[in-house]
Amino acid sequence: MIVGQQKPLAEIWEMVRKHRKVLVLGCNSCVAVCHQGGTKQAEVLTSLLRMQATQEEAEIELVDGGIERQCEHEFFESARDAISRTDAVLSLACGVGVQFMAEKFHATPLYPALNTTFLGAVERPGFFTEKCQACGNCVLATTGGICPVSRCAKRLLNGPCGGVNKGKCEINKELDCAWCLIVNRLEALGKLDDYEDLFPLKDWSKDRAGGPRNFKVEGYLP
Amino acid sequence: MSVKTESKLERILAAGHLAITSECGPPRGSDPEVIIKKGELLKDHVDAVNVTDNQTSVTRLSSLAACIHLKLTGVDPVLQMVTRDRNRIALQSDILGAASFDINNILCLSGDHQIFGDCKEGQNVFDLDSMQLLQTVRHMRDDGKFLNGDDINRPPRMFAGAAANPFAEPYKIRVPRLAKKIAAGAEFIQTQCIYNLDRFEEWMNGVCDRGLHEKVYILAGITPMKSLGMARYMKKNVPGMDVPDQIIDRLAGVPKEKQAEEGITICLETIERLKEVKGVSGFHIMAIEWEEKVPEIVERAGLFPRPKVSDE
């Protein structure tokens, strides 16, 4: 899932305060799972912004709402009316949702309420960790199912580096060294000898390095 | 191991001598005098001098430029190159730049994370890692080709080195990791500073059991402790450093003004013991902010004068 984190209220307020009417729109998929961007959070954020507006005696009408996903056309049907009747939208979706909406509603100002942070998992309730950077050329088959691209601070394909400290990464004592995890998992799989296989230079052209990516599934194209 | 480059370091090692290398960190400014002075100071007592590449991610004068200054003073420099700041275009390009000045040694590293340095908010690159940089250097040299397969006119002829840390967990991959670096193309190794001799010897046993000492020259990393404070700091704060309590206790056992001398004594004892360890081909003496002590250490360790090798 995509993990996001709400921006500080002051920053959000700065973005929307000049508008007369703002729709605060939640997205009920990924960012709702991490308790930052769903309809519920949109409601809470709206109350906070109303309090801020009262304090600053700003004339601004704030309306809250939410849709299932802000990254697919079909889910916008229920919000189309509300969007057409507002001066601006404050979106609690990830960066994908915000942009998708911007393309659909060309003349409506849109603001991101979230910082989109990473692709991650629900490690335990309330704790989310990065697991993938969508490098476009997955290496998990040779790294014991642990991703060095997203989980090693230097994305080393032949780690660990010399800075590893008691199983933790040199940049942070709380962070597991991905390469220690890889080595331990290879051992558990009875494949520790594979550690000596050199990982050749990676083709990063499938990563962001190669420019914006898209993907066509023949047969589903209109 | 046959000689493949013009490197003085390689020729000394190939002749079977214990080699000595040292280290020089470029200044935080553009005055070359500091480097030239360090070069003059070390020149007669060591066989080659490493130049660090924005070590601990603190921006400094470029490693390549400093190597050129050293080369002009008559030192055989070891160009340290980290993959943190340059992609494969820049790495290949700098390798050629260095080769154009006949810089004959390169140490391939991944580099400390930028969070430790003066540009914490900067991007990092890590297009390659240290092993892949070794592969690149060897490919450019041995095959005379760029990574894309195009021919290089006058390929770089560099003696390729890498670092090794025998002390970091997971221990089970410490010997395999060396084997992997050798497979990637490492011809010499400079180790992390050695204070835990027992553990180092254990690692060397594993290295020799696999015959790896016959495939690579291992230079043991030596750093004299200047004070008790430094020893404590290294134990606590430097990632991947193994400083046993024994060392701390010895330094704590002498008055403050005698600690530096005690540090040198420990370092000389370490060299004496390591001279006898099978597979140790020399010493990499890194006297941090204390370069003036290197000649004294080399002399007192009985490693002076340095052997002469013919230039051919």
Ligand code: SF4
């Ligand atoms: S290797 Fe690439 S695709 Fe696979 S998990 Fe890591 S970042 Fe994602």
Ligand code: SF4
């Ligand atoms: S300590 Fe481990 S995770 Fe951190 S940069 Fe080094 S190899 Fe990567």
